[in-house]
Amino acid sequence: MRLVLACVGRLKAGAERDLVTRYLERIRPAGRPLGFGACDMLEIAESAARRPEDRMAEEGAALLAAVPPGAGLIALDPRGRDVSSEDFAARMASDxxxxxxxxxxxIGGADGLAPAVRTRADLLLSYGRATFPHQLVRVMLAEQIYRAVTILAGHPYHRA
Structure with a gap:
């Protein structure tokens, strides 16, 4: 199963990019025996539209275009569900x-996700009601994908 992390905006060189890269690189060898491929990160350019609604629509269209045909879609949204790492892993295994x-x-842009993305998503996932910088959310999501793979592999990385 191919894994794709599609995000609006580009991470600059630095600690956040290094962490995301580290987790994404760990996914391939840990996930291969479980039927998971590498996790490709696709960075979508931020829209230059003036109105927030137009920015969300443009970014949403680009995000949906990055989703492979037939893929499941998990979108980060503050209105989404708070799920445990174990439930997240089970969701990946189920797909x-x-x-x-x-x-x-x-992961959408600064204005949020377009309604079309939220509608298409199989799961809206929330990391709580607090607002986090998108760079940190990307690190957190990459880590959770890696953690889910280790849970499914029975690896000791995950300890409840």
Whole structure:
């Protein structure tokens, strides 16, 4: 199963990019025996539209275009569900076992997700009601994808 992390905005060189890269690199060897491929990060350019609604629509269209055909879609949204790492791992396994060719994880831009992305998502995921910088959310999501793979592998990285 192909994994895709699609995000609006580009991470500059530095600690956040290093952490995201570290977790994404760990996913391939840990996930291969479980049927998961590498996790590709796709960075979508921020829209230059003047109105927030137009920015969300443009970014949303670009995010949806980055989602592989037939893929499951998990989108980060503050109105979404708070799920445990174990439930997140179970969701990934369910999509894999259900024959999905890919699973896409989406982080929108500063204005949020377009309604079209929220509607298309199979799961809206929230990291709580607090607002976090998008760079840190990307690190947190990459880490959770890696953690989910280690949970499914029975690896000691995850300890409840």
């Amino acid at each position: 894999r076992d259900g024959g999905r060719p890919a699973l896409a994880f989406v």
